[in-house]
Amino acid sequence: MELIEGIKTRRSIRAYKSTLIPKDTLERILEAARWSPSYTNTQPWEVVVVSGGKKDELYKSLTKMAEAGVPPNREWPQPKSWPPELEKRTKEFFAGRLKAIGVKGEEEQKNALRQVNANFNGAPCIIFLFMDRTLTTWSAFDVGLFAQTLCLAAHSYGIGSCLQAGIINYPDVIRETLGIAKTKLLVLGIIMGYPDAEAPINSYRTGRANLDEFVKWCT
């Protein structure tokens, strides 16, 4: 796949076929992502690939926490408020996802989204990105670059992905289940698999601001 075409056609996939991703394909994707740039080439990303029984065990543990009403405890807080333009985009995003599912009442919408999100959106594979807790924003930036390269590489092999803050509400549970030390900070989760082209949620396409809304040319 040509690079610019790949960048422009990648989009978040939120429903998957149950088909497993072959290990050698995952290795090729990770092999591409390791060429991501990083601050002084420190390569701070630490990657955990989860599937099969471990994924089921993790889902059960996370669901137990959510059902018990334990408040989410992500490593980084949400902003207290978004600047108005960003707030508008957030609202458009949430409305767009619900519209794709095609249900109207508030309660039905909540249930429908819960169903879509259940069991990691049906993804056969989850990739968690960690970095050492002693590191700073620079390294988080590097892990973000790694995540983008990973998703683009997956896309080039016909594999869909969606970056997921929604699955890292309980980092301690994730660390415990996966045997990861507390000294490692959980940056993000990524769900991955073969896209279910028939699923209504996957018909949702986000847009982007035009260049004149965010670029200032200084000459």
Ligand SMILES: Cc1cc2nc3c(=O)[nH]c(=O)nc-3n(C[C@H](O)[C@H](O)[C@H](O)COP(=O)(O)O)c2cc1C
């Ligand atoms: C840090 C980060 C966290 C995200 N968390 C979620 C999430 O929890 N659930 C979800 O459905 N999408 C999540 N996304 C995907 C974004 O909603 C998506 O990238 C954005 O709406 C643009 O759409 P596109 O990826 O289809 O181009 C996340 C993206 C990023 C970068």
